[in-house]
Amino acid sequence: MIRVRSALAAGLVASAAACAAPATGHAPVATVTTQPPAETLKPLLEQALPNVKGKTFTSAIADFPPAARAVPHRHGTAFVYAYVLEGTVRSQIEGEPVRTYRQGESWVEPPGAHHVLTENTSRTDPAKLLVVFISDTGAELKVDDRHG
Incomplete structure (x- = not known):
């Protein structure tokens, strides 16, 4: 949430x-x-995968106001693809180095990954991501560390 x-x-x-x-x-x-302000997630499309029983494709736009930072979180068993539409985002998966992604760059997160850092690096300009999840149908897509 x-x-x-x-x-x-x-x-x-x-x-x-x-x-x-x-x-x-x-x-x-x-x-x-x-x-810091938090990001907002606007769902675009949710569709059961017709050739992969029990899996769902979900796409969303994640908007990061200036200086916004997501709380550390996980995406359960979802495979995640993130593409930077606008701005610059700093990201880190636990056990990996911090990386900075600019417009047109992307990354993936394996199922169960602990996303310990996601932030807009700008204090004046927004950032925006296209995020795609391949998940178990009905599964929660984001679980904040504060909520288990």
């Missing part, structure tokens, strides 16, 4: 803390921990 974090939420937390501060004559102090 993809989660989107918002700077607006951080601002609301800071505003609430300021409003709840006692009238002591001192300026309220709010501690806000910001996290």
Whole structure:
């Protein structure tokens, strides 16, 4: 499951803390921990493979706002192909070196791979990937490390 974090939420937390501060004559102090924005995943096509029983082809666009970073995750038993449509993305599969991919470049992830790093390297420009999954029909396509 993809989660989107918002700077607006951080601002609301800071505003609430300021409003709840006692009238002591001192300026309220709010501690806000910001996290980088997350990617969003927009499904394009999901189709059972007619010649491979129990397998499904799924394609999606992964949008990475400036400075966005995905949480470490796995794709279960899915085979994954990622193609950079726009921008520059830094990626690392556990046990492999960090690699940087630019527009027109691609990579694959074997089933069960632990994707420990995926981030947009730009702080000002978005990045976009075409992602293709070949998975067991009905399987969850992304499992964040935070959720098992």
